[in-house]
Amino acid sequence: MSAAPAELAVSSGVPASELSDAELEHQGNQAHATRHWVFLHGTAEQFRRHTERMLELEQEYLRRHPKRTWQGTGGADGAQVDLAELDVLAQVRFLTRTYATAVESLLARVPQPEHAPAEVPDVQERARALLRRYAAAPDGRLHKLEAHQTAREIGLPPAAVADLYRADPPLLVTAGEYRQITPAGRARLEGA
Structure with missing residues (x-):
């Protein structure tokens, strides 16, 4: 098992809503930079905590800057959707559909095995x-x-x-x- 990257410690002590814009962006970058290591080498608990924090940071970023991401400027299907105007359940439904569409698109590119x-x-x-x-x-x-x-x-x-x-x-x-x-x-x- 490789050693954890030094920047793995994504702070979870301060709620994302209380971070400055610079802190929010910095912690979001840290979370994404360490995701691969946590996925491959972290414990189930580390992965759960990392996922929760990363999602918290992403949701706060989206709340503050809805037009800076693909979620706020139109989804993968080109529909113009402003997530900031949707309630939480509608946001979850929209993001789940968008994610599922992206996954299906990627899976369609996977070559089928020669043998069952x-x-x-x-x-x-x-x-x-x-x-x-x-x-x-x-x-x-x-x-x-x-x-x-x-x-x-x-x-x-x-x-x-x-x-x-x-x-x-x-x-x-x-x-x-x-x-x-x-x-x-x-x-x-x-x-x-």
């Missing part, structure tokens, strides 16, 4: 390795972040992981913040 996930060499063995990790975990469950990391370590493609949840009957299920192996998942291991 089930046809990827060793995918079945990797799926069994993931199920074995769950079976060995206390109560047969992993925290969702640990589950994601475990699948990445094993090299199981995300679509193949999703297939374990969609199997009939499911081999893995969600349980709040956790992902858990099912009796069918354990039976699959015993039959392997």
Whole structure:
């Protein structure tokens, strides 16, 4: 794990609404500059706090300067929207739609794999390795972040992981913040 950047400490002691314009811009720049490190190396709690603070800073910046960003000058679809004139729920709806549109646009550019996930060499063995990790975990469950990391370590493609949840009957299920192996998942291991 690499060391945290020196500027990682994005101050969260002073509410964003009480910062000067210069402080708001500085802390916003710090938050964005350290985002990658927190995402890759931070704890779940650090990531949660960082996300909350970054959003607080962005919302305050948008409240003060609605016309300086794409949100205040028209969305990704070109519609002229002034978020400063919308209530909070309308802002959330608008930003969510805009974000979803941007994500779909990016995903459309991703080349499709030559093989379906089930046809990827060793995918079945990797799926069994993931199920074995769950079976060995206390109560047969992993925290969702640990589950994601475990699948990445094993090299199981995300679509193949999703297939374990969609199997009939499911081999893995969600349980709040956790992902858990099912009796069918354990039976699959015993039959392997």
